[in-house]
Each structure stands twice: as C-alpha cells, then as structure tokens.
C-alpha cells in the first residue's frame with residue numbers, strides 16, 4: 001500500500017446501529033459555505049466556534065471530509081440521497097431534486113420519525129425539492145426589492161427560532177428528525193461583534209455557532225444524534241477564486257463533518273470521506289436498512305475515494321472541467337497538466353507534486369476514469385434502471401451540453417489565472433473597463449460562453465450595436481447548438497422591432513432545447529406581438545397542458561384572457577400563476593384586478609398585501625391597493641402606497657398630488673402641508689396640488705386666500721383639458 005494509514009486522536013471512533021425499540025432523535029445541521037479549517041475543532045486558533053467544537057470533540061470527527069460539488073443545491077441533493085452529482089443529475093444550481101429520488105427524510109418519515117426542516121436561503125427553498133419527506137418545512141425567505149431571490153437569506157437566529165417552534169409542536173411519542181440549514185457564512189459577509197473579528201467571515205461563523213448553542217441548549221437529550229456537515233467551503237481568494245463554484249481545491253471542498261451524541265463513540269477519523277456518506281451513515285445509525293447502490297458508504301469503517309467536480313470552468317470558459325479524487329493522503333485533480341497534492345503536508349494545495357509521483361497520478365487517474373462520469377447533459381449511468389427510465393421519460397436529461405466543438409482541446413485553468421484575477425478586480429460599475437478586460441480574454445478563449453455573452457451584453461449596454469452584432473454572429477456560429485444563443489439573438493431582434501426575425505430564432509432555440517422555458521415564453525410573447533393571438537393561446541395552452549407547473553405561461557394566458565374580458569378563463573390561469581410559494585411576478589396583481597372586477601375586494605386586498613410584502617417595488621400592486629383602500633375610506637393606509645408611488649415617480653406631478661390628497665383626507669395636515677409645499681416648488685402650476693393647497697388654506701381659516709387658489713386651480717384645469 002502506497003499511502004500511510006493514519007491514526008489520530010485517542011478513542012476508537014464508531015457508530016452503533018440503533019435497536020428498533022430505541023429510535024434516536026436526529027438533528028442535522030448543514031453549515032453553508034463553511035470551511036473546515038475555520039473551526040476550532042479543525043485547528044483554527046482564531047475560531048469562536050465553541051458549540052460546534054464541543055459537538056465535534058464529544059463525537060466522531062472526520063478530519064478529511066470532502067464535499068462532492070461546490071454549489072448549495074447539488075451539494076444538498078447529494079447529502080440527502082447518498083449519491084454523487086452525476087447520479088442525482090444536479091451538476092450546478094440549476095435543477096431541483098426530482099421526486100423519483102428517495103431522500104434521508106423520506107426514509108426516516110416512512111419509519112415513524114417526525115420530520116421538520118428550517119432553512120436559511122432561497123437555494124434550499126422547497127421549490128428545489130428538498131421538502132421531500134418533511135412534515136414541516138420552514139422556508140419563509142423574504143425577498144429583497146429587486147426580486148432577486150438568489151441573494152435572499154434568513155439569519156441563523158430566525159432559522160433556529162422556527163426550528164425550536166417546530167420542535168415545540170412535535171408529537172411526544174415519536175422520534176424526530178430536524179434539519180437546520182444555516183446560510184450566514186455565504187457572502188456577502190455581515191459584520192458581527194463590533195469589530196472583534198479581523199475577518200468578517202470568522203464573525204459569521206461565530207454568529208452561527210451561537211445559534212447552534214441555542215439549539216443544543218434547547219434539545220439537550222441523551223437520545224439525540226447530532227450531525228454537522230458543510231455543504232461546501234469558501235475560497236476567500238485562494239487559487240484565484242473569491243467565493244466558490246469554479247474549482248475543487250480544498251478551500252471549497254474540505255468541509256466540517258462530525259457526528260455526536262446517541263450511539264456515537266468519540267474519536268477522529270483520518271481516512272478521507274465524502275459527505276455523500278451522510279445519508280447511509282445516518283440510516284445505519286437510526287437502525288434502518290441502508291439502500292444498496294449508493295455512492296456513499298456507512299462510516300467510519302468503510303473505505304472510499306471521495307470524488308468531487310465542477311464543470312463551470314468548461315461551461316463558462318471553455319476550459320477543462322474540474323474533477324478530483326482523493327485516495328489516502330493524495331488528491332488528484334484531472335487537468336490537462338495533472339495536479340497531485342499531499343493532503344497531510346500540503347492541505348492548501350500549494351505544491352503540485354504530480355511530476356514526482358507518476359505512479360500515484362496514474363493510479364488516481366485510473367480510479368477517476370473507472371467511474372465513467374458523464375459530463376452534464378448526458379445520460380446518467382444510474383444503478384437502478386427503473387429510475388433511469390422514469391427520468392428519461394420526463395425529459396430529465398436537459399442540462400446544456402458541453403460547449404466545445406468536437407476535437408477542440410480545452411485549456412488548463414492554471415494557464416488562465418490572470419483572467420480569473422482580472423475578472424474579479426474589474427470594476428462592475430465601469431462597463432468600458434469591464435469590456436476591455438472581457439474582450440481581451442474572449443479573444444484568447446473563443447469557446448468561453450460566459451466571456452462572449454458578457455462582451456455582447458456590455459457592447460449593447462454601451463450602444464456599440466455593430467460590434468455587438470458581430471459578437472452575436474460569432475456566438476451563433478460557435479455555439480449554434482445552445483438554445484441560449486438563439487434566445488439572445490431573438491431578444492435583440494425584438495428590441496429593434498423585428499419580431500418576425502426574432503420568432504425564427506426562437507424556433508431554432510426550441511429545436512436545440514424543446515423544453516427551454518425562456519424560449520417557450522418568448523415564443524408566446526412574439527406571437528402576441530405579431531398579433532397571432534389565437535396561435536399564441538393554442539401553443540401556450542398545449543405546453544401548459546404538458547407542464548402544469550409552467551407559471552410563466554399560466555400568467556401570460558391569464559393576463560390575455562383578462563384583457564379579452566374572458567374572466568372565467570382568466571381566473572383559472574391566474575389562480576395557477578399566483579398560487580404557491582413562488583408566484584409568477586405580477587400574476588397576483590392581475591388576479592387581484594380580476595377579483596376587483598368580480599366584486600371580491602377582500603381577497604384582492606389580501607393578494608396585493610402579500611405582493612407588496614414580498615416585492616416592495618411592485619408599483620402596480622401599490623396603485624391598485626391605493627385605489628381599493630381609498631374606496632373604503634382608509635386614507636391613512638392609502639397614503640402609505642401613494643407615498644411609494646410619489647417617490648417612484650418624482651417627475652409626475654399627479655403622483656405627488658394624489659399623495660397630498662390622501663394625507664389631507666387622513667387629516668394629517670402638517671405632513672400634507674409639507675408635501676404640498678415641496679410639490680408646488682417643483683410643479684407650481686399643477687392644478688391637483690393647488691386644489692389640495694386651497695383646501696388646506698380653507699381648513700386653517702384662510703377662506704378668501706383659499707378661494708383665490710381654488711379658482712386658479714380651476715382655470716389651470718380648463719387649460720389642461722384637451
């Protein structure tokens with residue numbers, strides 16, 4: 001054997017399988033974006049992670065645990081199934097975990113566990129399929145005003161509050177499985193502890209740790225098994241990467257992983273493990289049957305060679321994909337110039353020793369090749385052919401194909417480290433500078449989809465249409481099999497009022513990828529622009545029949561029916577588009593408008609209030625709300641929404657006037673006076689403002705002056721009328 005078997009720690013670490021009459025409670029904490037080497041138990045001197053360290057030191061800690069992929073969604077999918085990303089089919093943050101897979105929670109639930117989850121980010125929202133097997137799923141993630149759900153997060157305190165709330169409701173006669181997902185360590189980092197932390201990342205970890213302590217304090221019980229695992233780490237600038245996703249170095253792949261409590265005897269395991277072993281290990285510990293054919297194994301006594309991957313280098317830059325395997329003390333990354341690192345002596349992967357150990361490189365290369373891992377978009381060599389057939393029947397294999405033309409040899413990312421640095425340091429607010437950087441590297445990497453797309457986008461933004469057209473033409477020539485290129489060309493044609501050309505391009509996009517949701521929606525919109533309404537409706541209805549979850553189409557069809565005063569049909573579609581945790585933007589407002597027409601103001605009000613709570617910048621919702629509240633004489637509430645509208649449209653005198661009038665009706669004279677004064681400075685001849693002003697004067701006893709202003713407003717109104 002060519003590697004050294006290691007013995008660390010003192011105890012004999014082990015996990016007992018529970019007897020069927022003592023089923024343990026299980027608490028699983030997934031620490032998002034958490035590097036192992038930033039926790040005290042993994043030897044970080046500056047760590048303030050006492051609660052996590054206590055769990056780690058009391059239990060079994062895996063010194064060399066590796067995430068299979070540096071993205072939250074596929075990493076969690078692998079954690080919950082015991083399968084590598086090439087078996088779940090989720091290779092990036094772009095697909096939900098399909099119901100065909102059986103999750104850890106489903107197996108525990110089926111065997112009598114009460115299951116509950118509280119999660120901290122949009123990427124673990126139930127729409128990604130992680131709610132499978134959970135009786136309760138707390139994922140009320142607030143959106144920010146830009147509707148950018150990807151950045152929405154819930155602080156650990158709120159996540160733990162909900163977890164404890166759920167635990168308080170648990171039935172006393174069942175064991176429980178609680179999953180808590182803490183997202184705080186994900187960038188951007190919020191400063192904690194009044195400057196106590198030199199690195200805000202450490203502050204986020206300390207903050208999470210304090211919340212873990214709350215959980216431990218509340219759920220301290222002898223029959224509880226605690227499992228803590230990181231979904232992936234954070235590069236923090238190492239290896240020319242700022243966050244995570246591109247590479248598979250230890251900065252993003254070496255994660256904390258430890259089990260503690262019921263059935264666990266303490267110790268440190270120094271054999272390399274993959275976090276895909278979480279599910280089989282917990283099932284075993286729970287006394288349940290471990291399904292055969294999983295990629296993960298029952299720890300700590302089974303040997304394995306953890307695999308990890310990211311295809312982003314290929315899909316974004318046309319460079320070699322990143323695939324690595326760890327065997328014993330060695331980690332091999334299969335780049336054109338192979339990389340080999342010693343995990344014991346060189347965990348930061350500074351010194352590539354591939355040239356020194358050709359036999360080890362060859363052995364690990366063979367281990368990797370033997371797995372016959374397909375690139376994203378190709379069929380999944382799944383162990384259970386029945387599942388494979390079901391997935392194929394669903395059109396499951398729909399990820400974009402690799403972008404290199406046949407015969408092209410992808411470059412080694414190591415040769416492009418300056419590009420990664422340049423892209424990170426380019427000023428995002430200076431499109432000209434960014435364009436220079438992007439164009440420079442796009443010339444050197446003609447198969448980089450991302451660089452070409454950015455170049456195109458920047459040229460369009462800077463109004464350099466001819467140059468943009470040239471890039472677009474090169475992209476369609478190079479990436480002609482990729483639907484996204486044709487959608488981009490179609491959108492640009494539409495923007496220059498050439499809907500016929502746009503429709504032709506969308507048809508090509510749909511040939512490349514018949515289920516592409518953006519292409520389908522764009523085709524419907526284009527048919528409507530071309531006034532081919534019947535065709536649009538027939539096509540959209542047919543797609544929606546096959547895919548009832550296509551909320552975009554439901555929203556379009558609902559809005560169309562509403563405009564055509566076909567209220568029954570409108571209600572049917574809008575109700576689909578506006579329901580559920582992820583309603584289509586605007587669909588709730590359309591449905592509310594319809595409800596108003598049908599005389600159901602109460603339901604309309606409720607929908608609109610939900611809409612503005614989640615999307616505070618939805619002006620249409622504010623407008624409709626203001627009008628409904630005004631009809632009910634609720635001027636105080638009305639003024640809130642009219643203020644939003646007045647601020648959103650500072651150029652519109654009517655918006656200011658309506659806000660002022662609402663304050664007047666609410667008898668808030670001082671504020672009304674202020675708005676009128678400021679408004680008249682900008683719009684001295686706005687009759688509606690003058691009208692409110694006249695009323696204010698009259699109210700304060702200046703009746704004569706008020707009459708003069710009133711008459712002036714009337715005279716101006718006469719001028720205003722056409």
Ligand SMILES: [Zn+2]
Nearest residue numbers: 032033072231
């Ligand atoms: Zn994550």
